[in-house]
Amino acid sequence: MKKRIIWTALAIICAGQTAAQDSLGAPRLAPTADQAQTAYLSAQILGRYHYKSVPLDDAMSEKIFDRYLKALDPERLFFTQADVDSFADARTRLDDAILKGNLSAPFTIFQRFEQRVTERLTDARELLARDFDFSVKEGYPYARDKAPWPKDDAEVRDLWRKRVKNDWLRLKLAGKDDKAIRETLGKRYDNYLARATRNKSEDVFQVFMNAYAMSIEPHTNYLGRSASDDFDISMRLSLVGIGAVLQERDEYITIRELVPGGPAARSGKLAVGDRIVGVGQGDSPITDVVGSRVDEAVKLIRGTKDTKVVLDILPADAGPDGKHKQVSLVRDKIKLEEQAASKSVIKLGEGLTARRIGVIKLPAFYEDFEGRRRGDKEFRSASRDVARLVDELRKDKVDGLLIDLRNNGGGSLREAVELTGLFIDKGPVVQQRRPDGQIGVESDERAGVAWDGPMAVLINRASASASEIFAAALQDYGRAPILGEASFGKGTVQTMIDLDEVAKNTKPRYGDLKMTVAQFFRINGGTTQLRGVVPDIGFPSVADSESFGEASYDNALPWVQIAAADYRIVGKLTDRVADLQRRHQARVGKDKDFQQLLQDVAEFKRLRETKTLSLNEAERRKEKEKQEARLKAREGIKLASLQDDGLQASERSLAADLAAEKARKSAKDVLLTEAARIVADAADLSAGRTQIAMRDRVEITGNKGQSTR
CATH class of the missing domain: 3.90.226.10 (2-enoyl-CoA Hydratase; Chain A, domain 1)
Incomplete structure (x- = not known):
């Protein structure tokens, strides 16, 4: 991809934004003036310089509308058809929202989405208090990306009943008792709820702008400042930081890996599993990061080479009320080998x-x-x-x-x-x-x-x-x-356009466009x-x-x-x-490993085409036993490592998670x-x-x- 700037004499609208108001009350998130200007400037560039010329009109608005809803709710588990119908006025007006600098419509839709997420997960949490009948023959339609929207609240509630029942059954088949299942799923849904309330205005804008850009052509994207920085890091394979791979686990930012030779590893004061509960810049006060998103913590930790960052650490072996320690590190260039x-x-x-x-x-x-x-x-x-x-x-x-x-x-x-x-x-x-x-x-x-x-x-x-x-x-x-x-x-060929350079901003405000500018052909x-x-x-x-x-x-x-x-x-x-x-x-x-791979591919395709999981315990156990018998017949296979434990990555211990990752990397690569x-x-x-x-x-x-x- 060529990193270059397309200069153009474009007028920048400085339209103020009014806070979106609807029957849901004052929004938690609202668009900013900078976002309105970014949307307008992007439209001018995409309309003039994109390889595929597509007018921003009512027809395009409908495509943006459908893509935006799909980006928010790809499996159609939150919105109902009634919700979608209530957004009808916005269907042909998103082009006007972009061109006139009033982004209240996509933010209003997002506000409804957040409301539905809260409702669905609250319902899921409440379902854990009841007992499920696993002798009933019914199925959970887990592949719903092409399914119609649930027609009403009753239908979407039943979908979530089946989803929770499937989550429960997976854990039950893995040997968990009812108490452990309730605890695991309760924590899972609580974490979902917590994450749903941590979205920011720039997240909403990023999703909406990508719905617009990708409605023109699949490989055209908008990148906010964070996404643009991550792209640059991926291209140059280096960043300035402390050399630690971080992960959200429960409410903590946890160290998953220390990069050899980085400041964190060289210090000898940090270990895998340590939790970062606060970050300070030089001699400034520590900022608490418990409950923060990992990208927010990363922003605080990265910085300029040779500057100091202070970490407030809760050691891996300490309980929630354990003794903290402060670790001071000097940022350095980290190579992503x-x-x-x-x-x-x-x-x-x-x-x-x-x-x-x-x-x-x-x-x-x-x-x-x-x-x-x-x-x-x-x-x-x-x-x-x-x-x-x-x-x-x-x-x-x-x-x-x-x-x-x-x-x-x-x-x-x-x-x-x-x-x-x-x-x-x-x-x-x-x-x-x-x-x-x-x-x-x-x-x-x-x-x-x-x-x-x-x-x-x-x-x-x-x-x-x-x-x-x-x-x-x-x-x-x-x-x-x-x-x-x-x-x-x-x-297709894309170029990166720095919108701040186009607008001649002295400080970063607008982000980048990754825009298709050519099609490539073989010789x-x-x-x-x-x-x-x-x-x-x-x-x-x-x-x-x-x-x-x-x-x-x-x-x-x-x-x-x-x-x-x-x-x-x-x-x-x-x-x-x-x-x-x-x-x-x-x-x-004659190769046993290759023939087993062919069997696995055939089985994977069979399961993919099913698109529905049985919620009958006897049927699921029979399927599980069949799969295990197939794998037991193979030499050198550790069955336990392939069995479904019903857990998500962050629900296992970090040690188990890292061991599973190591096993995947060291697995025989038949191809x-x-x-x-x-x-x-x-x-x-x-x-x-x-x-x-x-x-x-x-x-x-x-x-x-x-x-x-």
Whole structure:
């Protein structure tokens, strides 16, 4: 993603906001003048510069209205049809709310939402006083995102009765008695209620503005100051703070992890499980953070490098009335290494047939925009990190390379181009079509490659955007087979627009827009839009294309094709992929782990399609026993770690939570192992060659480049 500013001479409305009043009384939250100005300025920019020109009119207002309600109540468990009908006046007036600077309508809707949340959770709390009859044959329809709104209060109350009954039954099947169940669920619903009262005006505005932005096109978003800061941190992989991962547990901000080398870890005075009950700046008084949201505590803890922050700590082993201690730390730059590219080596076979396959896991296409702009020689980027890791793996004498892009949602377009350049000599990587129809080509201009040996790219449904650019380019060049499942299907380019710079504000007030400004195309002229990158060798998938992926959006851009760029294929994959596919099929047909994975995928799809959970105890126990019997037959499986305990993450002890996370990370990755074996097969087929044979090179120009495999 390119971080740039679109300058425009836009008038800024300074319309004051009147406090929303309706039959519910004075609102707890109300829009601000800054928010009204932000909404208006955003509308002007989106209307003029967005890739997809959509007028902000009554038709758009209806789309915003529906998307806003869906964002607030996605499972339709709080509002009734009567509530929705009562908002009828707002359905075609949200465009006016944005253009005229009066945001009372979306805030009034949110006020009703908060009221309904309180009512539903209060009812849920009261249901715990009664006994449930689990011999009755009825079901809980848990997948309600496409269901109609409950027609009245009686229907929504019955939905919540079934929801509470299901929560109770899960805990009962896990072995909890009635007393423990009431205590657990009572605490859960109380926590829900507490969180519902901690929303702020900026939260409401963020949800509403995203409903507007995403009604134009799925990947256009509004980012308030906090969201914008988080985006910048994710791109540069660093922040200034104390080096602690925090989590809300009950009313406390709890330390979940200490980052090695950070101020918190270096001090030796903090431990996992310690609770932060107050935060002070330098010598200023301590601010109490008990009951605060974790993002509020984080704002107080982060700051400027080399400044002091004081934490009021309730130690992990102390009770609620235990002795506090104060810990003074000096903020420092924290590198987020867990989100950076990493390497590993998978060893396959023995003796003369042994192969060592290097694996590079890339979670995102990150880039320190500001560091690059300043000319910082040590600025962080995905391509620089991968180049270093490839060099280390080459020195480690690996036989092949696997780039793991699973769950990589994208990032910097420039990094996608530069990463591709590590594996091709020179040439075009991706084409971009701008709103005016002009087409530009982003190319790798650097001669030479970091790795010219056998390789493959592993993707899944969550591989998107920059991941798709990279995978598509290597596929089109014939450089590497793509393994896994069809990718997300996002073929659009976004830019970040700093609204404060546009408005020439001296202090941050408005936030950022992430706006779609172009569509990208493969060098063969096709696009990844909607269809994604189709793998050369497919793996089993649990993804539901109807609910996840570009094709699941009702307003996604269509699939189109343009002329191919001029490029030269460097490897003929067709015959090689056929050989790799035959070896893959023969191997996985006899691989116990892979066959068990196929069983799990089939079972997951069966359960997903059910959409209703039985609330009959005998039926649920029978289902539970069936699942456990299936898992018991497997070797090396710890059944207890896979059983449903009915608890949510924050309801387990922190130690249990961390142990479960560690177990998930260390679990056998069947798909990664098989992908490495395919790369090993490619190394065998290459017969030890370190370069792609010159006889495989085919000159491609013009439309001939549309066929690349």
